[in-house]
Amino acid sequence: MQSETRVPTMWDLLFPVLDAVRRLGGTASNAQIDEAVIASERYSKAQLETVGSNGRELIPYRMAWARSYLKKAGLLESTERAVWTVTEKGNAIGNDEMLQLVKAVSDRSRGEEVQKGRSVSIVTVPDDSVDNVEQLAEYLSRWHRLVGESLLDQLLRQPPEFLERVIVDLLSAMGYSGSDGWSKTLGGRSDGGVDGVVIEDQLGMRKLYCQAKRYAKSRPIGPGDIRDFIGALDIKRRHEGVFVTTSRFTDEARQAAELSSKHISLIDGQYLSELMLRCDIAVASHSFVFKQADPEYFN
Structure with missing residues (x-):
């Protein structure tokens, strides 16, 4: 069975x-x-x-x-x-x-x-997959993984403020700026511990702050970074925020976010590249029509 x-x-x-x-x-x-x-x-x-x-x-x-x-x-x-x-x-x-x-x-x-x-x-492809459509799907999946890795490598070669702009663009593409909202980066010495903000309405009543850390894979985000971001949100009097890194979060960092009274969304490097691909941030899309012989038609 x-x-x-x-x-x-x-x-x-x-x-x-x-x-x-x-x-x-x-x-x-x-x-x-x-x-x-x-x-x-x-x-x-x-x-x-x-x-x-x-x-x-x-x-x-x-x-x-x-x-x-x-x-x-x-x-x-x-x-x-x-x-x-x-x-x-x-x-x-x-x-x-x-x-x-x-x-x-x-x-x-x-x-x-x-x-x-x-x-x-x-x-x-593995020997247990021979269907041409599935082979193509597997190939595209592997190709997208390579593109995702390339995106992270290129982000690491850019100045820190470039990642801030990417995050703001990404959140806007995901719909967080709404139909009447706008967004901007806040990087700099006087950023107040946040790197960007997405304004969800014209009057600026609803704001989503984000923090961006352009770190190598060997330098993970620890609980101290999360607590600093929580403190920044306290100053801004906000209960929600997004913390993004090109690296990864330690288990302690994730626990610090989960135990906080605020709602903190964590986006590590792998998830960041997936979202950039999904929302067409810093990538170009190409459309193809894939055709193959239908074995049912010839039998």
Whole structure:
């Protein structure tokens, strides 16, 4: 029985799909195969309802790819549209041997594409992920992590007041300045222990103060920094504030913020880079349309 939360990969589904065709007398339609696999593997409702980035339910979609790869490996053949027949080789092969064969066929197909002079991007992903849409999603996720690390590196090379401007821009992009509000940096010797403020209304009645520390990863924020910020908020007569750093917060610093009577939001370097990407701060966005062959259409 499968885990109730983990959605099976295409590799997980290869043998169940092949075995389903065997059990159905050697020939079966897409719908019959899907029904037989779902019944035998007893997937949970959550698993069956999980939808991929292409808007389709993942398990049926991955079973379609499993049939396609089994066909490439010579274990299934499509006798008519949406109908599959197990081959002599498919009847005799075991699970381990089948996996090795399908992987070999997959690797060989990629190699042939390169020999034909076609542009092929090799994306390093775990062996249990072969779906092209998911490979692209994994690649983009890794790319965004690299961009996030680059953003932090560049922030560390800028003067401290640059980070203050980034934080004010970020809070405004997140909607804290409202539709009629405004924001500004307050850095300098007379900043009163805060580096920026977001004004949420035209009259300046609602204000959100922030503190920004441009520290290297090796220099974390401690509880003393948090207490200093709390004191600054006392002077400003405010109960809420945002403390941002390119570094990280120690456990004691987080505890100091949690135990305070004020509401202090902590944003460390990793979360800061994620928010900058999400709110398009200091990044450029590019749109692409990704297309791929639909195995269901050809069967």
